[in-house]
């Protein structure tokens with residue numbers, strides 16, 4: 001496609017919702033709580049918030065600038081803005097990261113479908129905490145069922161991707177995001193009303209700094225990037241479909257606030273419930289799948305109909321939130337293959353879907369029958385998560401900050417951020433300062449610290 005023919009998002013709200021749809025997903029509701037649980041609670045959240053505010057926001061704006069100015073897929077974007085330099089590798093790494101994340105993310109997204117069906121068949125009724133733990137374990141280790149759901153989920157993503165940007169991505173986000181927010185609020189109320197919920201609140205709100213080590217910093221940084229969809233050119237690709245009128249700073253702020261609020265609310269649902277039924281907060285990736293069904297059963301023990309309706313709605317919305325995120329990752333890789341290798345969009349999408357199904361199957365099996373195949377003592381699923389969230393995304397973010405802060409012509413940066421001088425941007429100097437100095441130093445320190453060099 002030539003420059004002029006590139007698709008656009010239809011409206012301002014559509015832009016925000018599509019970007020927020022990318023950001024809000026399993027990262028908020030599944031990954032944030034278990035990372036918080038693994039890293040000791042409130043202190044992790046504080047560091048996470050700092051990462052979002054100081055590093056996430058400026059880097060998100062940078063991705064917007066790079067994407068909208070180049071109007072190209074993320075690999076080509078660097079070719080356009082920095083021809084004949086090595087910067088193109090940042091784009092390639094992003095495309096690769098997108099592919100890898102999509103592969104294991106779809107495994108968990110597939111689980112949500114199993115839970116939709118289970119909720120729909122009223123399978124949670126009259127079960128206790130132990131039952132949910134056992135049920136999840138036998139399901140996630142099963143060699144067939146999770147794989148089936150994974151394939152189905154990727155096919156759904158594929159279908160929306162081939163329908164194109166405006167009809168597929170934008171429309172689905174517009175309806176589902178507000179609905180998700182409403183039901184999350186209801187669930188917070190339910191969870192807080194459970195007996196013994198205070199202990200969970202304390203875990204979330206009272207920082208214990210004795211638990212803070214280098215791991216916590218890298219964990220928080222990785223989670224911030226993962227949750228905001230940063231560091232791999234995802235929002236950069238979306239920004240290439242933004243119009244000239246989109247206010248980049250405001251859009252970043254809206255997306256950042258919405259994403260963070262939903263993550264914190266997810267914590268407010270999970271931890272009071274987990275403490276209430278005696279599930280340890282460091283249960284890992286299974287955390288939401290064993291605590292949540294409990295919340296519904298216990299909070300509505302007097303009204304099974306409500307338990308039924310809310311659990312069914314919740315899992316449907318969770319699946320949809322995951323879908324708007326898988327779409328955004330798929331789009332990065334599809335746009336790249338389609339535009340760079342001159343193959344049709346459908347064919348490009350087919351290759352991505354096929355590749356992710358292939359890798360996803362191994363990721364899924366690595367939680368069950370193939371769990372003894374490990375590298376660095378991690379199975380494929382955990383390895384994919386570690387390599388992407390804790391290495392590729394922070395590294396991508398670091399390079400994006402350096403690119404915008406040091407390499408890119410300040411005139412271009414100013415033109416994009418102020419929409420050609422139309423907007424007042426009081427934070428411009430601060431923005432550049434963060435990109436030039438704070439972000440590179442902070443991210444490098446966190447890396448070096450993790451490697452144990454200081």
Ligand code: TRP
Pocket residue numbers: 022023024025026027028101225226227228229230231232234325326328329393
């Ligand atoms: N942010 C999404 C979530 O929280 C996942 C996601 C979508 C993502 N696109 C991404 C993560 C790009 C990293 C990079 O579920």
